[in-house]
Amino acid sequence: MVVYKYSFVFVFAAVIHLSPSAGLAPVLKLNNGKEIPGFGIGTWLGTNSNELKGDEVQKSVEWAIDAGYRHIDTAAIYSTEDQVGRAIKKKIAEGVVKREDLFVTTKLWNTNHKKEAVLPALRKSLKNLDLDYVDLYLIHWPIALHDNASISQTDYVETWQAMTDVLNQGLTKSIGVSNFNIQQLERLKSEGGVTPSVLQVEINLNLQQPALLDYCKAQGIVVVAYTPFGNLFNRQPSAPAPRADDQRLVAIAQKYKKTVPQIVLRYLVELGVIPIPKSLHKDRVEENIQIYDFSLTPDEIQLLKSFDNGYRTLSPLFWAHSPYFPFESKN
Numbered sequence: 563m564v565v566y567k568y569s570f571v572f573v574f575a576a577v578i579h580l581s582p583s584a585g586l587a588p589v590l591k592l593n594n595g596k597e598i599p600g601f602g603i604g605t606w607l608g609t610n611s612n613e614l615k616g617d618e619v620q621k622s623v624e625w626a627i628d629a630g631y632r633h634i635d636t637a638a639i640y641s642t643e644d645q646v647g648r649a650i651k652k653k654i655a656e657g658v659v660k661r662e663d664l665f666v667t668t669k670l671w672n673t674n675h676k677k678e679a680v681l682p683a684l685r686k687s688l689k690n691l692d693l694d695y696v697d698l699y700l701i702h703w704p705i706a707l708h709d710n711a712s713i714s715q716t717d718y719v720e721t722w723q724a725m726t727d728v729l730n731q732g733l734t735k736s737i738g739v740s741n742f743n744i745q746q747l748e749r750l751k752s753e754g755g756v757t758p759s760v761l762q763v764e765i766n767l768n769l770q771q772p773a774l775l776d777y778c779k780a781q782g783i784v785v786v787a788y789t790p791f792g793n794l795f796n797r798q799p800s801a802p803a804p805r806a807d808d809q810r811l812v813a814i815a816q817k818y819k820k821t822v823p824q825i826v827l828r829y830l831v832e833l834g835v836i837p838i839p840k841s842l843h844k845d846r847v848e849e850n851i852q853i854y855d856f857s858l859t860p861d862e863i864q865l866l867k868s869f870d871n872g873y874r875t876l877s878p879l880f881w882a883h884s885p886y887f888p889f890e891s892k893n
């Protein structure tokens with residue numbers, strides 16, 4: 563086993579040496595035969611959108627590409643597609659990567675769920691990104707909204723059929739969904755025709771979703787983990803433990819000469835999901851992807867598993883009266 567492990571590390575290092583454009587994280591295979599890099603950078607400024615000065619996300623994505631990230635997550639609603647596009651353009655112009663080395667995801671917002679709204683929404687995102695295609699287009703939520711933000715009754719199965727149309731036109735290489743539950747994924751399978759290639763959902767120490775991950779594995783759906791840090795940095799003071807100063811996590815981090823966020827991200831990778839942490843700090847962007855030179859023991863994995871308590875950081879209860887609300891209607 564030891565010999566096998568060393569030769570694997572050697573082969574992997576050799577691949578990186580020969581081809582820096584391949585990035586740092588191993589790729590996963592999608593159900594349509596395409597590949598998705600196993601680690602990405604998030605670009606949602608969320609509740610700190612007052613931070614938005616116009617180039618902080620661009621810089622973050624540039625640092626990420628330099629650090630070996632090849633997967634970038636954005637969405638129409640984040641208002642960061644333009645900055646993502648400028649970062650990509652710059653790194654291609656500098657010769658650091660080619661377009662085909664990068665995996666770019668964007669998302670259809672809830673106000674564009676009617677079938678005739680999907681293609682124009684994707685075209686607008688492509689214009690913001692200044693790209694000819696994205697690698698992955700996701701339905702951001704199963705919930706539809708009117709322009710005035712009130713709940714619309716549009717069924718996500720209608721939206722999904724329009725997603726398969728834009729896929730066939732080549733404007734995106736793959737399609738998937740975000741914030742769907744198992745029953746909703748089952749409905750897409752039985753009524754929508756094409757199985758999603760990716761499900762993007764919240765996964766972190768507090769919310770590990772083992773049943774959903776098992777389901778996706780059985781269906782060949784790759785899971786992208788959003789909000790991978792959960793409440794590690796006290797995002798919601800009332801959320802359950804752990805925090806980054808948890809002594810059990812600190813002890814594991816010290817053992818591997820890593821940081822607690824790196825231990826968490828490594829754990830998510832070992833669960834088989836793709837973390838997409840966001841940071842506007844260069845040192846953190848670089849730190850977060852440095853998790854491919856160690857692995858956790860079964861005891862450590864057991865400990866990290868024990869933090870799962872079903873606590874959801876993101877639960878938009880103001881949409882709970884939608885017929886398609888995907889989560890528990892009380893947190």
Ligand SMILES: NC(=O)c1ccc[n+]([C@@H]2O[C@H](COP(=O)([O-])OP(=O)(O)OC[C@H]3O[C@@H](n4cnc5c(N)ncnc54)[C@H](OP(=O)(O)O)[C@@H]3O)[C@@H](O)[C@H]2O)c1
Nearest residue numbers: 604605606635740788789790791823839840841842843846
């Ligand atoms: N599909 C969806 O509905 C959905 C929902 C939520 C998020 N997402 C996607 O998932 C991405 C990630 O989720 P998120 O942004 O909610 O949360 P997150 O990535 O779990 O956490 C981001 C926070 O962690 C801090 N941070 C990052 N690395 C750190 C480190 N090494 N040490 C200390 N602090 C660190 C960041 O601060 P600084 O920036 O100040 O460094 C930021 O405050 C989003 O950006 C978005 O692309 C998708």
Ligand SMILES: *[C@@H]1O[C@H](CO)[C@@H](O)[C@H](O)[C@H]1NC(C)=O
Nearest residue numbers: 707708709710711712713714
């Ligand atoms: C919002 O728009 C929808 C569709 O146009 C309309 O039916 C609804 O009455 C509007 N609601 C409000 C609160 O304006």
